[in-house]
Amino acid sequence: MTTAEAVPAGVLAIPAAYKDPEALHAALAAARRDDPVSYVDVEGYTPFWAVTKYADIIKVERAAKTFTNSPRPVLMTTEQDKLQQQVGIDTLIHMDGAKHRQYRAIGVNWFKPSALAALQTRVDTLAKRFVDKLAAAGGECDFVQTVGVDYPLYVIMSLLGIPEDDFAFMLKLTQELVGNDDPELQRGTTDEENMMAMLEMFAYFQKLTEDRRANPTDDLASAIANATVDGAPLDDIQTVSYYAIVATAGHDTTSSSITGGLQALIEHPDQLATLRDNPDLMPTAVEEMIRWVTPVKEFMRTAAEDTELCGKQIKAGDAVLLSYASANRDEDAFDDPFAFDIEREPNKHLAFGHGLHFCLGAPLARMEIGAFFKELLSRLDHIELAGEPQLTATTFVGGLKHLPIRYSLR
C-alpha cells in the first residue's frame, strides 16, 4: 500500500483532486504517458487498476464478459462498499449479461428520441421558466443554485411522473446520495448517515410503486412499477432500485453539464458569440460541453478471469477503474483536447460511457441541455463571472457547486 500521491493515477482516489482541474489533468496526462494501466493501492480503497487511455477503456467496455459491472460498478471507499452490499442495492449499473439486457429493456423505449419528442414541449416550457427565474433574480446570482440543480430535476421528475410538491424532498436526497464525498452537501459526517438518505429514498419509491400498481398512469413510474421479467413483477428492491438509478443518474450529470457548459462559454467569449449568432451549432456545442465537463468521472469493472491489458497482468477479481475524465482529454483520441471548441467534429467522447451500459438517458440529456441554452442565448445580452467558481469534491459524479454570475437578459 502507498499514498495516493505516490503514483500519478492515485489522484483518482482523492475526491478533492477534482476541485483543481489543472493539477488533476497534469497527473492524468502523466499517467497516460508513463503508466496508462497503473496499479493504485491506497488506504481506504480496494486496490484498482486505473485505465486512463481512451482506446484501452473502449477495449475493457467491449469485453463485457471479461470485465463485469458486478459487484462494484463505481469506486467507493471500502466502508461504503461494505454498506452498499449490506443494503443489497441492485440497479442496471450493477447487472451483467441476460439480466442486464432484460432490465434495460424496461426503460429503453422511454429514452428513445421518438418517445422523448412527446416531452419536448414540457422541457421547452421548463427551460423558459428557468430563464425567467434568472431574469427575476435581477442580474446577479449563483447559477448553480438558481438554475443548475432544479432544472434537470424538474425534467427527470416530470418524466417519472412525480408530483411537483415532492421535488424539493427528492432534490435533497439525490444530492446527498450523489455528492456524498463533499462535506458541504453531506447530511452527516458518517457513511451510515449518508446511507440513511438512500433508505429514505427507498421508502418514498416504495410508496410510489404501491400507488402506480393500484392506479397505473402513462408515466415512466407506472411502466417500472408494472414491468415484468420472465413473467413475474419486479420485487420491491428491484423496483425501487430502478427509480433510484433513473432519478440519480439523470440529475447531477445534466446539472453539471449545464453549469460547467455555461462556465466554459463565459471563459471562451468567442465560442459564446459564435453559438449565439449560430444556434444551429447547438448539437455540436452540447456535445462539447458534455466532453469538456465529463460529469461522470469514472466507472469500474471487475475482471471475471485472468487477462492482460496494455502489458499488465490483471487477475480474476481485480477492480478496474475506467477514467472518463482522462479519456476525454486523451491527446491520441482528440485534436487539441484542452481546447473548448463548440464546432468539434468528430467528438466521440466517452462521457456517456461505451458498449452495453452506454448511458440510457443520453438523448434526454442532450435535449434538455440544448433546450436550456437555446432559450438562454436567445435572450442574453451580456454575461460574466461575478466570483470564483467552485467544484465539488467527488470521485464519481460532479461538477460545479457554485457559479457566481452577472448578466443582463432581454
Ligand code: HEM
Ligand atoms: C449510465 C453518463 C444523463 C440514465 C451512464 C454511464 C455514464 C453516464 C458514463 C455508464 C456508461 C457505461 O458504463 O459505459 C451520463 C452523463 C449524463 C447522463 C454524462 C448527462 C450529461 C443521464 C440521464 C439519465 C441517465 C438524463 C436518465 C434520465 C442512465 C442510466 C444508466 C446510465 C439508467 C445505466 C445504463 C446501464 O447500466 O445499462 N450514464 N448520464 N443518464 N445513465 Fe447516464
